[in-house]
Structure formats: structure tokens, C-alpha cells
Amino acid sequence: MGVLGRGCPGTAGALLPLLLPLLLTAAVPPGRSRAPGPPEDVDECAQGLDDCHTNALCQNTLTSYKCSCKPGYRGDGRQCEDIDECENEFNGGCVHDCLNIPGNYRCTCFDGFMLAHDGHNCLDVDECLENNGGCQHTCVNVMGSYECRCKEGFFLSDNQHTCIHRSEEGLSCMNQNHGCGHICKEAPKGSVACECRPGFELAKNQRDCILTCNHGNGGCQHSCEDTTEGPECSCHPGYKMHTDGKSCLEQEDAALEVTESNATSVVDSDKRVKRRLLMETCAVNNGGCDRTCKDTSTGVHCSCPVGFTLQLDGKTCKDIDECQTRNGGCDHFCKNTVGSFDCSCRKGFKLLTDEKSCQDVDECSLDRTCDHSCINHPGTFACACNRGYTLYGFTHCGDTNECSVNNGGCQQVCVNTVGSYECRCHSAYKLHWNKKDCVASCDLSCIVKRTEKRLRKAIRALRKAAHREQFHLQLSGMDLEVAKKSPRTSEHRVESCGVGQGHAGHQCVSCRAGTYYDGAQERCILCPNGTFQNEEGQITCEPCPRPENPGVLKTPEAWNISECGGLCQPGEYSADGFAPCQLCALGTFQPEAGRTSCFPCGGGLPTKHLGATSFQDCETRVQCSPGHFYNTTTHRCIRCPAGTYQPEFGKNNCVSCPGNTTTDFDGSTNITQCKDRRCGGELGDFTGYIESPNYPGNYPANTECTWTINPPPKRRILIVVPEIFLPIEDDCGDYLVMRKTSSSNSVTTYETCQTYERPIAFTSRSKKLWIQFKSNEGNSARGFQVPYVTYDEDYQELIEDIVRDGRLYASENHQEILKDKKLIKALFDVLAHPQNYFKYTAQESREMFPRSFIRLLRSKVSRFLRPYK
Template identity: 50%
Template structure:
């Protein structure tokens, strides 16, 4: 067997050799092992592919510029790539390749990709008659001075001499004839363009914000500065100044705090803010009954806890403790009045064991007035347990079920003054026969007021000279105890005896004061009520009890201190005592005091040793014990803990909040946990709850209520009363609860009835009504209630752009209605009535679009102070002279003054 190697060149494969192996048999015949499909054209390669023979087979490869598997090839679009095939201008795809072309005015560079500018002016001057100017990708024909380019843009024709008389010389604005031709100029705010004809607006805001403090807005030929909300533009029309909203009338009910660009309303203690500006009394009794153990009475700005008969308020003013009876021979901790007589001399003494309140020099106008109170008056009021309130007598002892004996006595001392000074040493007190059994345990309250004043001169005065007249007023309350009744003397008899005894003591008291034999015992020291000051204490050195000299003037002893009679100065309260008031003669003992605590305590809460939250004791002071499981206590110094209710327990002892009670469901804001049914209940209308997991809802403040149940914030409490002040000359109408959102389903009606021969002008600074409400909330102003009467104004949308208009009728009936769908801020709309002789002038002003075109003019119509000033002049023209030219220039922008001045001048001098 022989093997021959045949090498031949195959078409399309230059330089490649195809090797075929042929086997020769013994007989001499040959057998072919491989067929060249490419040469035989029996392959199935694409026409855009190259066939490559292989051993016993072949393969197809797509030509350059094509892609595919060789059997199917498609053209590659090189122009579709991100780099545009590398072409600078245009790329044109062709089968298997691409080519670059250039825009008109350019030619292709030698690299076949870049484009070069064609200089058309280099060949035949670009076809231009005079001047050819080459430009990138183009060229432009121009003419020499005195010629202008014809319509074909190539030839030049001689320019005729320009004059302003013909087409304004071609100038946009001002044209001036000169020797060299016309000269164009532009007004202020415009700049002349290179063609020397056209004027272009200058954008002043691009340079240094136009000099504006806040916002610069370019206008045609000018610009305008404006300010951010809460600021106003000064008359220099550049500077912005904070608006002091607190200087406006009715800005806030209580306190107003101005800040940069805004303000905040605050309320007195015991009040809460609603409607952004209004203050309403907090009903503390609706918040877990004010924390009171028994009853709670809400008052304006505060509240009071009450106790049942036989109990009195604990020092914490919330718990109730049993009243201590007056044992035989002992003095109860209140007032004691004792009088005795020796010969013709009568002496009385008033002892204040506690609850003493002294006030000297009650005001600047009454420096010689002295008031001393001992004990606590018996007050008539209501006791509330839950929602049930009944009349009761407060602060009554356990035996006192009858009203006290009250006696008021008043008498004068001529040619004398009231003075209270420490008892002189060495002066002995005569002890004589005591008048009766005394009022030791029966006097509950004594109020002694002494006021000295000059007797005024007059025709009827018997003595022409001014002399001192001292008036002493005594208020006394004594208990009538039903337990003291006998078979021979019932309650009425007992009361008559008490009244007689009180009168006897008052007579003795009057004599003792006239004889200067009246002593007051406070804090272990004795004071005399004298008609004249003793020589040993000149007025310039001693300010009197309750006062001390500071920098040459008399000042009261501050809270946390008391007047020390022996040292004749103010001294800080010692540890274990406190004093809440000024000018007092003693400090009150802290409950359960052991002599420890801070010096100069100003209130009972400063006393040391109070039980902390979650703890309690018999007196509210240490030692304390934790609240048992199933109870909690959120306050300090309490004598009890509150039950969770409904059989609920707490995780541990010492719980300090209802949050610690293991409720069965967690209530969200707007709900409260009902311990009876153990589920969350929506807060009723008129109440709200802002917190999670509470067992109560808070009553809305003041006279406000909510639109629906389930309120989650005090902001949902709204006053439903229609607002405004209706005057003959000026006034305003206001949506309920303004500036807060108005309530749902409310209707207001106002009537403006001006005096004879006067018209109505109304300014709507802004109005907020929900546009998505499909006109469910509407404000309408008509002649009367009839829907067919003349309508002046009607809207159901929000407009922050102000508008002024005159009424189309002499009287106005104004109606505002809201539905239950949505709510908004509403409106406050002022009005003024003016003399009908000025109707033409007023109409001319309010209908001029320039009044509203400028943002600064719009802000004038929103400025409450400026509107009030303008209305004041419009209602009473003579008031114009109250505002000098200088003042008006400082209040109003120059553009506004120019607008109004031109209208007034035209009105007053129509033929000039």
C-alpha cells in the first residue's frame, strides 16, 4: 500500500494547502478520503461568509462587517454604536462597511472621520458683492458703510439716509436724528443690542440678587423685590423686616412671642392653646378626675379637689384626711380669739396657730392697708363624684353639718393710723376675767382688715383740716356643732347663743383696739395693733412687719422667707418649713416634718421626704410603701394608690401609671380603655386623647368641641362661635375658630347696615376653602337672604391673592356654610363704610389692575396695620392729618403712593 500526498491550491485560499490522503489498493485503484466542499461549491455558507475546508468537513466564517454563525450573516451597523462609528458629523452604513460624511459647509478629512470647515470666501469671494465673512460651517455677506444687504443676501444696495420720521428710524424705543444718521437709545431697565436698534430687557436679578434681601423677580424693564412669609418689604423696596405679629390686635388670647419670620401664642397656666391663637381653660377634672381622691371642681385656669363631710384636704390638695376634733383643754390648729376684762380695761388676743396670711401695703395706692387672715373660711361649693355633683359645705369638721355663724363688724378710729409692730419688751399684760368660755375651738376663720386714709375736705366737713381716719373691718366665722345640743337647747337655740357670744367678743375687741390692748400671736411672737408707731422704731428705719429695707426702699419678704419680729428683717424659712406667699410673719411646717429639708423652701413640694411616684404613706412622707399589685400612683406625696379597675393587675408592685396595668388590648390615640367591658372605646365628641394606652379622654378646652368622635389632638377642638366685630364705620367678619380650621356643619350670618349715604368697601386678604369639596363650603355676600337678590361676592375656593371690591348694594347679608366633608383655615375679612361722594374714587382704585399686579401691593392688602390705617382715613377723611407725609412714606411703598396719589389728584382736579 502506497500513500501519495497531493498538494494543490484551492480557489479562494491563496497560500493554503489542502492535503488529501489517497489509499491505493493492491490492484492499483485509489479511494478518496476527503472532499473539498468549498471547492465543489457544495457548502451551505452564507453569501456574506467565507467557506474554509477542514478534514472531512468545512466551516463558515462571516466576512468583516458582518456577524452571525457563517450560515446566516447580517450586516453590522457601525453607525449605531455610541461613538457614531467614529464619525464627527454623519455616519452612513453600507453592507459590510460604513462611511462618514460632513454637514454643508464642511469637507471630510483624510482620515475619513473628521470634518474640516470649508472656506467659501476663498473661492470667488463666496459670491458676495462686497465683504465675505467666513464662519464655521457657513459664511455671511456684508456691506460697507452706507450700503445694506439685499434680499438675496449677496448683493449690496446703497442705503437711503435714515430719519426718525420714518418707522422711528428702525429703533425699538427712542430715536434721535444726528449728523451721522439716527441714534437709538433704550429706557431704564433695557440695554441697546449690537445692531444699535433693538432694546433688550436687563435681568437685574442676575447681579447681586438685584440688591434684594430675599426674593428678586425680574420684570420687563424692571424688577421687584419681595420677602419671605413673615417679613415685610420696607419703603426702600429692597430690605425685608420681620413682621411683629404680636403688635396686631387679637394676635393671641394670652401671650404672644415674636420670632424671626413667625410668632407663637402661649397661654397662662391652666389653659391650653387651640385654633393656633386661642386659649381655653383645661378641664383638669376630666383627666382622671384631676387625681382627686373624692370630688373635683374645675375652675378657670385651675381646679379644686373636694372632700366629703368630716374630712379635709390633705396638704397635697388631692387626698382627703379625717378632721381632728378639738379635745378638751387643747387648741385646734386654727384661729383662737380670747378676750378678758379688768375694771374698765378690756384686752383681746388673736392667736394664729397655722394658715396665717399677712399682707401689709396691699397696693401702691393703699400703702397703709393691713390684712391679717387666720384659718380657712368655710366655702359653699359643689362636690363631684364622677359625673354627679351636689352642693356641699367645704372644709367642715366631722361634727359640723350646720352653716357657721358669720359676723362682720366695721368701726372707725379717728386721728390715728393702723400699725402692727412687735410687742414692746417690758410691757406686761393685765390678766382679768375672761369673757365667757371663749371661742377657742369654735373660730374657724378670722379676717382683720385695717385701712388708714386722709379725710377729704369738703363743704360739709365739720373739721376743715385733713385728719387720719382708720377703718377696721372684722370678718369672723365660728362653728355651730350639732353635737353640743341638749334636750333644753336645740340647734336653733345653740346658734342664737353662738351669735350672742360672737357679738360680745366683737364689742370687747373694739374696746381693746381703741385702748391699744390688742395682741396678735403668730409663730410664737406677739405683735401689737397700735394707733401710733413707738418712738423706738422710726419709720425711716423700720418698714414694718412683712417688709424690709432694700437699697433705700421697702420691699416685701419673698416667698421662702418670713419676717422675723425680733430681728425686724426677712429670714429664710428653716429646714422642715416652707412659705409660698410674700410678706408673711411665719413659715408653715412641712407635713410630717422632722426638721430636715432645704432652707428657704417656697412651696410644700419642696419639703423633703415625699413619697415618690408608685409609692404612698399615711401622710405622703417617708417611710413609704409601694403601691400593691393592681394599683398605681402617678403623683408625689400621696396617701393612696388608684386601682387599675376591672380586676386588672400590674406586673409588679410600685406601678406609677395606668400603662403598668395589664390590659387586654392596647388602645391607640383617640380611644380610651374601658375597664368595665375591657375594650377600647372611641373618645366621645368634645373630648380627645393624644396618647396610647390611656383609660380616659380629655375634655376640649373652654367652649370648644370636636367635629366627630375619636379625636386625637387638641387641635381638633374647635370653637363653633361665629367671629367678628360689626361696626357702623369699620369691622370684620371671621370664620369660627380662626386662624385654626373652622368646624364642620356650621353656619354663620352677618349683616352690614351702614349709616345713611355711606357705601361698603370689602377687602379679602386671603380665603381658604377646600377646593376638593365640590363647593360644600361656601361664602356668599348678597343684598339679603334671597338667592335672587343682588350678589356682590361668592366663592367656594382658596385664594391667597387679595382682592378689594365695593358692595353692589347698600346693605350686605353675608352667609358662610360648611359641610362635614372637609375643613380649612377660613377667613378674616375686614370692611369699611365710606361717604358715597367718594364712590368714583374708590371704584377707580379697586378696579385698577396695578393695585394687585405687584406682590408688594398685595402684601399691603394683607397687612392688618396698614389696612386699618387706610380704612381709618377712608371712614373719616379728617383722620388723614393724623398721618404726616413722612409717616405715610415710611408705611407704604413709593409705587403704591404714586398709584393712589394719581387717583386722588384726578378725582380732586378732574379738569387739570
């Protein structure tokens, strides 16, 4: 049949249907009956009766079956072994690394590269496109890596991202002529020693640094080989070198196509078909698929991972912009990336571990948020101060100097106290019940008359109460209790409490203000209508001063006399502060209720009407703007002196700044201009903060702060600058610098005079730090709050590997970690005291940190520990 078919294909095609029944009939063994039609074929492959290898394909035939190994395997079908595509001379077609997997292989790229759509070539990643690569000044992309560079007058610090101002003096590492290509270290006797960044080697001159293939693949796109002259680049087969000597261009495989199309013999044609069939397998060039390839009976089948969609050519994968559909499922912001997307949150919220949901950050649960009370709101918070204190710098509370405004409302003397103030009177006067006015005190004859009156009243009360077992007297301002001698109490009887005290369980407590002690009932009673009590532990309530209208009296439990009702309103006065009241006369005003007099405008100024309630009702000659007060002697507007402010128009006073704060200049108009100047000092051994004065409010002008960090032996310093706000308009008039000592020529770790909202982490270049912040009289800004931690120097290599990795600053999620006070505190807690790691459960760690950050740390730690395994 083979000869027939080859010589006369048309005859074979006609004879085969005729001969097939005969061949099948002849195949039936003797003794068995022949079926009238062809027998049913047993499909051993479908019934699992074959003995093909697990990695083989079973193909049913008319009388049997055939085994053949799957693409990517070799053997007779009953025994198949994996083909290691990476072992061939072409490295599986991969230009970097080839990873063999069962029945297939996968290409991977070095750090700084990404896999091309063909699954084999590697393309450079431009790290500078995202967050400037974490560089403080300029980011320059190079093949396989990137470099941070500094502006004129600065040089790159050891962390490879921040820039340090270069000194013009001295011979130390700060000098512009130190000559080191990369890192400068101080050596004994004032000389310098040069070091190179990872992936570079120190040149013979001990100053320059030579690039090696260990850094960014030596700048080569494909293959790199170290030579005495530096890295030498070459291209993978199928590519040719670009004129830059680093990049590789794909060659057109035109010659192969021409050869195949010119095939003239059947043998050549079969070879061509077999070659094309061989090429249409996932084992070769991934079947031409962009991503996932699967061998099927009809050929290769391409598919795309989540985040991509298969195009009409059946091979190419196109990125899906998930943010176009329901915002990608993100609560707040969605940013599309290649093959995926990132969710981020508004300020004041944090991303949860599902990396989509946003949760409000409870700032009130953090340390050092507010001096007094903290009120959390969605996405923000507010601080509140106790009574007698004023809020400044957004979060701080300072004592309010009530006496600075209109003498605190005191008629005579005002004395400021911490959290409050007191009005006092001159001799021959006593303080009125309103605690502000002063009334004439009684002379001797007055005292005698009042004593006689009280005594007569006491005698009458004594006669009425003589039959009682217990009664009380008030005589000459003293409370007296008269009672029969009580019998000795037994162990089981609760002893009586003192005067003005009631029982609270088995304890005696003083009756609070607004109540009095009733001896008959042996308990505290609310003051009845028309009475009040200012003090604790009293046995009576005082009658309210004679009100004109009893209907305005307060209900029971009047705490003080001002609650009695019938008070003179602002703009009114009377002899005792109660009705009947008179309007303040022309030329006077009264802003408070219950007063016995009105304040004069001063300087002979009249008021616009009777019953004026503030100085602004006085007819001044000029209207003073905020930041000024009206001087009634000169009738001019005077700028508020330093340490005071005035936010309103037409006032005759300035308000003193709270607590220890002061203003930068005179003429201040707002409480925000009151700033705390305290700063500096020697910092703790393990963790702490370096904070600009008045933070998070704007720092003061012309200030200078100095801190020192002296870690314990064998410990190094790690610093995180989450963000820093310094106005660049001042031509570097405000700056923060971290050096080994106060000398301008000492080793500098960090220096900046600009605003950077992008976080940066770095280790100290010296074992101790001298830190200085200085501001001039120009613009001000929020400043900084910089946390630091000291850690065991055995971890130096690991910590530097982490903080120098640009990926730490590339992801928005990672940046939020470096700005999250709670997370930084947890990280620093473990760095400072590793045993505290066991305080945090695995679940807590997963909830606190995004998976990408944990993966980054895991790879670093694994590399660090590998030599010890």
C-alpha cells in the same frame, strides 16, 4: 473753482494745495506783516465767540464758522425753534399718542398696550398672564384689555372680577334670565335696570352693552372711531389691516429701496444721500434705536436704559436678567421682568421701601394676634396661654378642665374653676398639704389634746419672751401679737404696719409667700432652711415635714411645702407624701410626686411591675388607639365622646376640649379638632371683621353664621377678601355669601365656595349687607378673616375706580398690601375717618406702601379731583 471742480475734478484736486497759500497770503490786510507760514485759524466755536442759538451746532471754518440748527429744530442757526413732529399728518409715526419734547418726540400707548421695540407701534398687553388678571374664574385677553368670565351657573359681579352663583328662581338680578349684558340693578316693584361697565354704552333695548373706543381702544390696535355700529378700526400709514379687522401688520417698504437703487443722475444720487442722512437722525424714527437716541457728529448713537443691554447691531436693546447676578440684590426672591425685576419676600416678611430688603413682620404688634401671650419669631410667631388655659385654633386660649383627666389628680372631689381647679374632701376629711389628697380630720378628743399641747408651748414661749417689748403667740390657729403700747407717733415718724406687713417706702405691704414678718427687725425675712410658708402676710414659717435626709432640704425662701424636698417620687407613696416611701402595689399606679396613696387600675387589672407611674403600666386586655379610652368595666375601647379628645395610646380617659370649644364628631385625637363654634352678629358702623368660627384654625362642621352690616346714612361698604380657604371637594357644601337681605333673590355682592389665595376688593352692591357662612359635615378648612370699612358715599366713584382696576391685583407687592393687616388698618382708618389722615406723616406713608401703589392711587385721585380744579 466750482466749475473747475465739476468739469475736471482731478485738476482741482491737484491745484488746491498750490492755490491755498496764495489765497491766505492775499487775505492779510495791508500794513501787516505776513507770517512765513499760514496764519493760525481762530476756532470761534471752541472759544465761545460764536452767536449760534442754544439749540444749534457750531461748525468751525477756515476763516469763520457756520451755525446750523440741531436735528429736531429749524431756523438759520442763529434762531432755532423746535419742530413739533407730532403735528404732521403721520402723528410723528406714532400709532397712538405722540408726545412732543424739545428737539424730539416720544410715542406712548393707551392703557392695555405697550410700546414696541421700534418706539412707534403699540402691542397688546396680555393681562391674563399675571395672576389670571385678578379674575376669580376665567380670564380672556382681548385687544387693549381683558375680560373676566364665569363658569356655568355663575355671573360676573359688579367688580368685574368675582363670580356670583346664579339663582334659578324669581325675577330679580339673581335670575339667569334678567337679560342684562353687564350690570343688573334692582328697580322698584321687583323689576330690573341694566347698566354698563365703564367704556360701554347701553343699547337701545336697555339691556345690551355696546363697546366704545373708551374701553381698550375699542379693541383696535391702532386707531378707533365710534360709529353707530360700534368701534371701527383703522391702521396707521405704513401698516395694513389684518383680516381680524383689529390688528395691524407692518408693510415692507420695498418700493422705496428699489427706486433709490435705480437712481442714475448726480442730482438723484444727492437726493438719495440727503434722504438717508435725514433718516439717520433721532428726529426721524428715533434714529432706528430701540430706546434712547443721541445725534453726534458721526451720526446717531443708540443707548439703552437701565435693565437693557445694547446688541451688536448697535440699535437693539435686550432685557438683562438681573436675577442671574447676586439674585438682583433681593433678600429673598427675585423675579425678572422686561427692563427690570421684582423682589418679593417669604411669608411672614414684608418688602421695605428700597424694594429689595425683607423685614420680619412682627405679628405680635398687630391687634387680635393672640388671646394671651405672643412670641415673635423670624417669619412667623407663636401664641402661648396663661397657666390653666390651653391653646386651640393656633391663637386662642380656653380654660383647661383639669378635672377631666384622672379627676385632676384629686383623691376625692375635683372642682374646675376658670384658669385653675380645686381638690375638695368629703366630710370628716380635710385636704392634705399637697392640695390633692384627703386625710382624716381630728375628732373632739384629738382637738383637746392638740390644744393643750399648743397651750403648754405658748406658756413656755411667754416665759422666755416676757422681757421683750414685743412678741408673738400662736394659739388655736390664730396669730397673736403682744407688745407694749407704743407712744403716739409724730408727723415725721412712719406709723407701724400691721401684723405680717413690712415697709415698702411709705407704704405697708404683706410679706410674700416664702417669707415671714420679723417684729424685732420690722421687716420681711426669708424662711430659713428646713421651713416653708405657703401664704402671704405671715409671722412665722412652718417646719418642713420630717425628711429622711436633711441634705435634700431646699435653700431659704421655700414658697410651699412641696419645695421642702424628700418627697415621694411618682410610683411611690407614704402616709404624708414624704420619705420613707413605698412603691405602688401591683394593680395600682401614681403619676405624681408627694402623694399619700396610689390609684387602682380598676377592673381587677394588674400592673406590669411595682411602682407603676401611669395607667399605661396596667395590663389591659386590648391596646386602645388615640381617640379612644379603655373602659375598665367592659374591658373594651370606647370612642371619646364629642367635646373630648385623646392623642395617646392606651389611656383610660379622654381630655375635655378647652373653654367653649367642642369637636365635630366623637373619636377625636388632637386638640386641633376642638373648635369654637361662636360666630355672627351685628357688626360695627365703620370698620370690623367678618371671621369664620375658630379662625385661623379650621372651622367646625355643620355650622351656620349670619352677620349684618347696617352703615350710617350716606355711607357705603368696601370689603377686602385677602384670602379665603374653602374646600372645593365638597361640591360647594361650604360657602360664603353676601347679599342685601336673607332672600336668595336679593342683590348679591359676593359669593364663593372655593379657595382663593389671591386678594380681591369690592364695594357692596347694596347699602346694607346680610352675610352668611355655612358648612356641611364634609371637609373643613381655615376659612377667612375679611375686613370691611364704611366710607362717605361721595367717594363712591373713586373707590370703584380703584377696586375695578386690574393693576391693583397684578403686582405681587400690591397683593401683599391687601394681605397686610397693618396697612389695611391704616387705609381703612383713613377711609372711615378722613381726618385721621393727618395722623400719618408723609414719611410713614412712604415706608408703608411701595411706590408703584402710591403712583396708582395718585393717578386715580388726580382723575377724581380734576373736575373740581
